[in-house]
Each structure stands twice: as C-alpha cells, then as structure tokens.
Amino acid sequence: MAKSNDTKYWNTRLREAAEYQPGEQPQGLEGYIKLNTNENPFPPSRAVVEAIQAAAGDALKRYPDPAARELRKAYAAAKGIDPENVFVGNGSDEIFTLLFRGFIEPDGVAAFGYPSYSLYSTLAEMNGIRYETVPLNRDFSYNLPGFSKKKYAMVIIASPNNPTGTYCEVGEIRSFLGKFKGLLVVDEAYIDFYGGSSIKLIGEFENLIVTQSMSKSYSLAGLRIGFAAAGAGIIRGLMKIKDSYNIDRLAIAGAIAALKDTRGFAYNNEMVVSNKEYLEESLKALGFEVVPSRANFVFTRHPSVAAAEIYRLLKEKMILVRYFSGPVQSEYVRISVGTMMEMKRLVKELAAITGA
Amino acid sequence: MAKSNDTKYWNTRLREAAEYQPGEQPQGLEGYIKLNTNENPFPPSRAVVEAIQAAAGDALKRYPDPAARELRKAYAAAKGIDPENVFVGNGSDEIFTLLFRGFIEPDGVAAFGYPSYSLYSTLAEMNGIRYETVPLNRDFSYNLPGFSKKKYAMVIIASPNNPTGTYCEVGEIRSFLGKFKGLLVVDEAYIDFYGGSSIKLIGEFENLIVTQSMSKSYSLAGLRIGFAAAGAGIIRGLMKIKDSYNIDRLAIAGAIAALKDTRGFAYNNEMVVSNKEYLEESLKALGFEVVPSRANFVFTRHPSVAAAEIYRLLKEKMILVRYFSGPVQSEYVRISVGTMMEMKRLVKELAAITGA
Numbered sequence: 001m002a003k004s005n006d007t008k009y010w011n012t013r014l015r016e017a018a019e020y021q022p023g024e025q026p027q028g029l030e031g032y033i034k035l036n037t038n039e040n041p042f043p044p045s046r047a048v049v050e051a052i053q054a055a056a057g058d059a060l061k062r063y064p065d066p067a068a069r070e071l072r073k074a075y076a077a078a079k080g081i082d083p084e085n086v087f088v089g090n091g092s093d094e095i096f097t098l099l100f101r102g103f104i105e106p107d108g109v110a111a112f113g114y115p116s117y118s119l120y121s122t123l124a125e126m127n128g129i130r131y132e133t134v135p136l137n138r139d140f141s142y143n144l145p146g147f148s149k150k151k152y153a154m155v156i157i158a159s160p161n162n163p164t165g166t167y168c169e170v171g172e173i174r175s176f177l178g179k180f181k182g183l184l185v186v187d188e189a190y191i192d193f194y195g196g197s198s199i200k201l202i203g204e205f206e207n208l209i210v211t212q213s214m215s216k217s218y219s220l221a222g223l224r225i226g227f228a229a230a231g232a233g234i235i236r237g238l239m240k241i242k243d244s245y246n247i248d249r250l251a252i253a254g255a256i257a258a259l260k261d262t263r264g265f266a267y268n269n270e271m272v273v274s275n276k277e278y279l280e281e282s283l284k285a286l287g288f289e290v291v292p293s294r295a296n297f298v299f300t301r302h303p304s305v306a307a308a309e310i311y312r313l314l315k316e317k318m319i320l321v322r323y324f325s326g327p328v329q330s331e332y333v334r335i336s337v338g339t340m341m342e343m344k345r346l347v348k349e350l351a352a353i354t355g356a
Numbered sequence: 357m358a359k360s361n362d363t364k365y366w367n368t369r370l371r372e373a374a375e376y377q378p379g380e381q382p383q384g385l386e387g388y389i390k391l392n393t394n395e396n397p398f399p400p401s402r403a404v405v406e407a408i409q410a411a412a413g414d415a416l417k418r419y420p421d422p423a424a425r426e427l428r429k430a431y432a433a434a435k436g437i438d439p440e441n442v443f444v445g446n447g448s449d450e451i452f453t454l455l456f457r458g459f460i461e462p463d464g465v466a467a468f469g470y471p472s473y474s475l476y477s478t479l480a481e482m483n484g485i486r487y488e489t490v491p492l493n494r495d496f497s498y499n500l501p502g503f504s505k506k507k508y509a510m511v512i513i514a515s516p517n518n519p520t521g522t523y524c525e526v527g528e529i530r531s532f533l534g535k536f537k538g539l540l541v542v543d544e545a546y547i548d549f550y551g552g553s554s555i556k557l558i559g560e561f562e563n564l565i566v567t568q569s570m571s572k573s574y575s576l577a578g579l580r581i582g583f584a585a586a587g588a589g590i591i592r593g594l595m596k597i598k599d600s601y602n603i604d605r606l607a608i609a610g611a612i613a614a615l616k617d618t619r620g621f622a623y624n625n626e627m628v629v630s631n632k633e634y635l636e637e638s639l640k641a642l643g644f645e646v647v648p649s650r651a652n653f654v655f656t657r658h659p660s661v662a663a664a665e666i667y668r669l670l671k672e673k674m675i676l677v678r679y680f681s682g683p684v685q686s687e688y689v690r691i692s693v694g695t696m697m698e699m700k701r702l703v704k705e706l707a708a709i710t711g712a
Contacts, residue, residue: 009539009563010593014458022422022600034418043414052606056408058399060610061575062390066378090446093599101457101483102370119600126597127457183365207365219417222605237366241482243449244378244475249578250408250606254416 017125020118023322033345035336036320038162038190038297040219042271042339044254045264048220051257052250064249067239071252074259075227079199085229087238088255090246092189092213092226093119095238099154099209100127102241103183103234108153113142115329117162117187140164140291140299144176151182158187159198163324163334165190165293173198177205183234185209189226190295192217193269193276199229206231216296217269218258225255272296276337282347286356296337305354307333317349373481376474379678389701391692392676394518394546394653396575398627398695400610401620404576407613408606420605423595427608430615431583435555441585443594444611446602448545448569448582449475451594455510455565456483458597459539459590464509469498471685473518473543496520496647496655500532507538514543515554519680519690521546521649529554533561539590541565545582546651548573549625549632555585562587572652573625574614581611628652632693638703642712652693661710663689673705 007015023037072086079086089095100123104110112120114133124131134146140161147155159168168186177184186198188210199210209230215221225247228238258265276296283290283300291299301307310333311323322334335346350356363371379393428442435442445451456479460466468476470489480487490502496517503511515524524542533540542554544566555566565586571577581603584594614621632652639646639656647655657663666689667679678690691702706712 006589007593009459009590011459011461011464014593014597017596019596020600022419037419039419040417042417044416048416049412052412053409056405056412056606056610060400060404060578061396061398063378063393063395063571063577064580090604091599091601093601097599103365103367105367108367215419221419221601222416224420224601224604233362234365237363237370240373240375241370243447243453244376245447245449245577245580248446248580248604248607250412251604254412 013126013128018122020122024320031318033319033338033342035338035342035346036322038216038295038336039221040216040268040272040296041275041337041342042219042268044219045258045261047257047261047264048254052254055250055253060249063245064247064252066244068247068252071247071255074256078259079229081199081202081229084232085202085235087228087230087235088247089226089228089242091215091224092187092211094242094246095211095226095228096120096123096156096185097127098238098241099183099185100124100129102237104129104153109150110154110156111147111150111152112156113158113161115163115324115326116158118324120156136161136164136166140166142166142168142172144168144172147176148179154183154185155180156185156187158189160190160293160295162190162295163297163322163329163332164291164299165295165297166291167194167196167294170196170198170201174201174204177201177208181207183207183209185211187211189213190216193273193296194294196294202229202231206233209234214255214258218265219268220254220258223251223254225251272337275340275343278340279335279337279343279347282343283350286347286350286354297334299332299334301332302354307331310350310353313353314346314349319346319349369482369484374478376478380676387674389675389694389698391694391698391702392678394572394651394692395577396572396624396628396652397631397693397698398575398624400575401614401617403613403617403620404610408610411606411609416605420601420603420608422600424603424608427603427611430612434615435585437555437558437585440588441558441591443584443586443591444603445582445584445598447571447580448543448567450598450602451567451582451584452476452479452512452541453483454594454597455539455541456480456485458593460485460509465506466510466512467503467506467508468512469514469517471519471680471682472514474680476512492517492520492522496522498522498524498528500524500528503532504535510539510541511536512541512543514545516546516649516651518546518651519653519678519685519688520647520655521651521653522647523550523552523650526552526554526557530557530560533557533564537563539563539565541567543567545569546572549629549652550650552650558585558587562589565590570611570614574621575624576610576614579607579610581607628693631696631699634696635691635693635699635703638699639706642703642706642710653690655688655690657688658710663687666706666709669709670702670705675702675705
C-alpha cells in the first residue's frame with residue numbers, strides 16, 4: 001500500500017479549513033446516558049416506522065423523485081405555504097453548505113453570532129467564504145443591530161440559538177429585515193418545542209430563508225431531513241445546485257408520515273418541554289445558573305465547579321454532556337433534555353459533584 | 357407573497373452553470389416501461405429490505421455514525437482493502453461534488469471524455485472549476501493518451517462509460533497512471549455486471565480514486581449509496597469536507613446487508629447480463645448498430661430511423677428510453693436493460709418502428 005496518509009492532494013481551502021467536531025457518538029458504549037447532541041429522548045412516531053417499512057421494498061430499485069415533490073407538498077401544507085417555497089435537504093447541514101456555495105459571491109462576507117452553532121464557520125471556511133462574528137449580548141440574546149453595521153452578504157441567526165437556547169422574537173427579525181439587504185438565514189432547528197417561527201415572514205421578505213429540521217422535534221436525527229422555506233427564486237437556486245437525488249426514498253416516506261402525525265408530534269414535544277422544565281428547576285436548586293432556553297437543551301454553569309470538570313466527572317459516571325472550548329462557552333456545559341429517568345440520574349450525579 | 361421568482365440572490369457561478377437534466381422520472385405515470393435511467397429491473401435483496409425494516413425503529417432518534425464505520429468496514433472486506441481507504445457518499449454524485457470542492461485549486465483544470473456522464477461538467481461549473489473534454493475514439497473507447505497532453509488537475513474516466521457502455525482495461529488505466537500526476541477518478545458505477553475493477557490499483561497509485569455505486573448492480577438507486585476507494589490521505593480529505601452526517605441510518609443498514617448477500621447479488625447480475633445479451637442480439641437482428649457494452653444498458657442507432665424519432669415513437673408506446681441532444685450522442689439512444697418481458701415488448705415496438 002502506497003503511503004498516502006498526507007494532504008498532498010487536498011486543495012488549499014480544504015487544508016486550511018478547521019475541521020468540524022460533532023458531539024461524541026460513543027459506538028458500542030451502550031451504557032452511556034447521552035445528553036450531548038440534542039437528540040430527542042423519545043422514539044419517533046409509529047407511523048414513521050410503518051411508512052419506512054412499507055417503502056422498503058422493490059421500489060428501492062428506482063431513483064427517488066429528484067424534486068421530492070410529495071414531501072415538499074406535505075411540509076408546505078403543514079406550514080401554510082406553497083411547495084415552490086420549500087426545499088428539502090439531507091439535514092439542515094446540506095442546506096447551509098448549498099447556501100454558502102450558491103448565494104455568496106467570492107468577495108462576500110457572512111456573519112454569525114458568537115457563541116452559536118460552530119458548523120457555520122466551518123462550512124464558510126470549507127467553501128472559501130470569509131466571515132465575521134457578532135458577539136451575543138451578555139444575556140446571550142442576539143445583538144441584531146450589530147449585524148447591520150456592515151454589508152454582510154449573508155447572516156445566519158439560530159433561533160433558538162445553539163448552544164445557548166436563547167430565542168429571537170419574530171418582531172425583532174422583522175425589524176432587522178426592514179433594514180438588511182443581504183440574505184438572512186434563520187436556523188430554526190429547535191423551534192418546534194416552544195413555537196414562534198419566523199416562517200410566516202417569508203412572503204414579506206424575499207431575502208429571508210428559514211431552515212428547520214426533523215432531527216430534534218421529530219426524533220429523526222437518524223433520517224437526515226432538513227427544510228428551507230424561502231422565496232421561489234431562492235428555492236429554485238437550491239434545487240439547481242443540489243445533487244440530483246439528495247433525499248432517498250425511505251427518508252421521503254418517513255418524513256411525510258412524520259408530518260401527518262400531528263398528535264404524536266405534539267405529545268412528544270410536550271413531554272420534552274416538561275422534562276426540560278424539571279431539569280431547569282433541579283439545576284437551579286443545585287445552585288446552577290441556567291440560561292433561559294426555548295430549545296430541548298439548557299446552557300448552564302455552576303458558581304464553584306468548572307464546566308470542564310463537570311463534563312469530566314459526569315463522563316466518569318457514564319453521562320455525556322457537551323463541553324465546548326473557546327471563550328465564553330467554556331464556562332458552561334450544554335445538557336440535552338432526556339427522559340425523566342435520565343434527568344433524575346443526572347441531577348443525582350450533579351448533586352454529588354457540586355456538593356449540594 | 358413577494359414576487360421572488362428570479363435569480364437575484366444567486367451568485368454568478370450558480371447563475372452561469374448549466375442545469376443538470378436527470379432522466380425523466382414519470383411521477384404517477386405507472387404504465388411506462390422505464391428504460392431511461394439505468395435502474396436495475398430486479399428488486400433488491402430480501403436481506404436489504406429486512407435490515408432496513410429492523411433499523412426503522414427507536415434508534416432513528418439518534419444521529420447516524422458520522423464516519424459510517426460499519427459500512428466502510430463491510431465494503432473494505434468485500435473488496436479486500438482497508439476501511440481507511442473507503443469513503444461513503446450520498447450516491448456517487450456527492451463524491452464527485454466533494455472532489456471538485458476539495459481537491460482542485462481554483463486555477464486547476466479538470467478533464468472528461470466526450471460523450472460521457474454529463475453530470476461531471478455540470479458539477480465542475482457549479483463549483484467554478486474549468487474543464488475540457490477529450491473526445492472518445494471513433495469506436496467510443498477512451499483516448500487515454502489524449503489526457504496526458506496537458507497538466508490536468510483531475511481526470512474523470514467512466515468505465516464502463518455512460519452513455520456508451522465502453523470499458524477501459526485495468527492495464528490501460530495502469531499505464532496512464534504511470535505518466536499522469538493529477539488525480540485520476542475512475543467512475544465504476546457500472547462495473548459490477550462484467551467485473552474488471554481498477555480498485556486493485558489503489559495501493560499502487562496514490563493519485564487514483566475509484567468510485568462505485570449501489571444504485572445499479574445492487575438495485576438500490578432509491579437508497580443513495582456510493583463509494584470511493586483511494587489512498588488514506590484522500591479519504592481523510594473527503595471525510596473532512598463532507599457534511600457531518602451524510603449517510604442516514606437506514607441507508608447504512610441496507611447497504612451493509614446488501615454487501616453480505618453475495619449470492620443474491622451474483623444471481624441478479626447474471627440475469628441482467630443475460631437480458632442485455634438478448635437485447636443486443638435482438639437489436640442487431642433489427643438492423644441496429646450496437647456499441648459493445650459492459651454495462652446494464654446499450655447505446656445504439658439505426659441506419660434509417662433517427663434516434664430522436666425512435667425515442668418519440670417509443671414514448672408514444674409507453675416505453676421510455678434515453679435520448680441526449682448534442683453532437684455524436686444525438687445519433688443514438690441509450691436503452692437500459694429491463695426484465696425479459698420488457699425487452700420483448702421493446703423489441704416488438706422497435707420492429708414496428710423500423711419496419712423490420
């Protein structure tokens with residue numbers, strides 16, 4: 001075997017881009033309580049499982065619909081918009097990649113909040129797009145006026161924000177759009193738990209793109225379905241630049257079934273919210289500072305035990321939470337909402353760690 | 357709704373790139389015999405269906421393994437290579453996109469044969485990569501020395517070639533690699549029907565990438581699984597640039613099961629080859645010229661009936677074959693191999709069309 005464990009054939013951009021670090025995915029370490037990647041602790045709808053099982057048959061020999069029309073129709077109906085305003089991506093990740101590739105000129109600059117979802121800057125680098133960050137306010141709310149100071153080609157706002165859980169009101173987004181001429185992407189991966197989507201603004205502003213995901217609120221991280229809602233011109237551009245058959249038949253079938261099971265969806269989300277509120281109250285009772293969150297996770301720190309230490313000690317106890325290096329973030333851990341049993345185990349270990 | 361059916365927010369590259377035209381996918385037109393997109397006429401293995409049905413459950417709430425380790429291990433074992441030499445893409449399409457994005461400098465030039473898979477040039481344009489084409493020889497074999505005349509950053513050879521079905525011997529690939537310093541991508545989407553893969557050369561040449569697909573020979577076009585085999589450095593680059601979770605849990609489970617069912621796979625391929633030989637003989641008996649093919653399709657023309665006319669008349673009879681515009685190609689139709697019943701229907705209609 002030729003020795004080729006080097007980067008000789010990588011282009012400069014690939015060599016220089018920072019690598020994205022997804023949360024630890026312990027393979028074969030089944031004992032862990034996994035509260036580090038914001039997955040939903042409850043299973044997906046039975047209707048999804050049945051739809052996938054029905055789709056897993058002879059039809060797999062055929063390519064999927066390259067335009068995923070049935071799924072776009074179902075999503076559009078659920079959101080009260082038109083299918084021509086809907087794009088489906090292989091997770092929201094693919095949508096962000098496509099936006100960087102097709103909607104910013106080489107001299108354009110993107111902007112994100114800090115701290116926010118670290119994938120944005122990774123993808124910008126990977127696509128040769130320069131970017132700047134605008135620090136969140138001290139309470140971790142977005143400083144939207146801070147994004148108007150320069151002519152950014154694209155701004156990505158996560159609402160609720162990851163990892164802080166903080167939320168931008170629709171009214172704030174609307175005011176910002178009144179002044180902003182670039183593209184505004186509102187990443188709503190976590191919107192479904194508390195609602196309040198900006199999707200209703202897409203008819204008003206042709207420079208708005210709202211992305212959503214089935215990974216969290218639909219318990220379908222394993223299926224890879226993300227949506228973008230935007231004006232028809234932007235959607236056509238996304239369709240043009242995507243790979244021909246980006247969504248497979250099983251994901252299309254499962255996602256359509258998920259959208260139809262509105263009762264199961266509402267019930268699942270209520271349980272997540274209820275467990276999250278239990279987690280918040282319990283953390284506060286242990287002396288933790290808890291950032292107000294509208295997502296299925298909380299961003300929290302303790303006055304006397306360092307976040308890195310909390311992360312490490314919990315891992316020893318077979319509980320994974322997310323710890324980020326970097327300024328501001330490194331003072332906190334991000335804890336995903338689990339089942340009630342998992343939350344109780346976590347709280348018990350945290351009581352021991354903090355000596356409460 | 358704001359009028360936004362325009363390309364105002366597209367960047368120059370997206371605006372200027374030509375759009376890829378996948379073969380017609382008639383939605384809801386169930387009566388058609390579909391011989392236009394090289395899908396396998398036989399169903400996928402039962403083992404695949406069962407593995408997907410088993411994977412469709414609570415685990416869908418969890419992200420898939422971002423490195424698809426189990427699948428890479430299974431593919432590596434099947435091919436006698438190491439998992440560190442294997443990458444899995446959301447179809448081969450994703451792999452080509454990633455290669456253009458991460459392995460060519462902005463001033464690099466790519467080269468493809470002509471006629472060949474039209475997606476290569478579309479993807480090059482979409483990624484701002486200049487490209488040239490080197491015409492195939494008159495018998496539609498590759499003119500490999502023609503690719504050595506300039507310092508191309510990347511050459512993509514399809515073997516068997518699409519749409520011609522012609523094949524490059526491993527010895528020819530090896531000789532070419534002895535002289536060529538750029539990256540050579542051998543697209544083997546159609547290799548399994550007759551064998552003769554260049555994958556055995558990846559240990560010898562660190563600038564070789566061999567791509568394969570489960571869409572055709574495994575009857576899994578609906579699942580989106582493509583593979584790249586190459587030196588570890590190239591694979592690490594592909595892993596770095598891909599979206600974090602590019603392959604979903606169901607596709608991973610199905611693909612692993614497909615690789616294990618070697619008997620079903622061999623049987624399926626034998627049937628395809630046998631039907632293809634029937635098709636070739638029948639076409640010749642009707643006076644067609646048939647380009648020798650090692651794929652599951654044939655590229656063929658008739659001395660007196662124009663290809664466009666054959667396409668149109670077959671479509672009237674509810675049979676879809678592929679017709680390409682453009683020089684050389686427009687003289688031919690490409691016909692995918694179907695079931696024996698479909699081949700007999702086709703031959704009957706062609707007999708009527710050609711007056712044989």
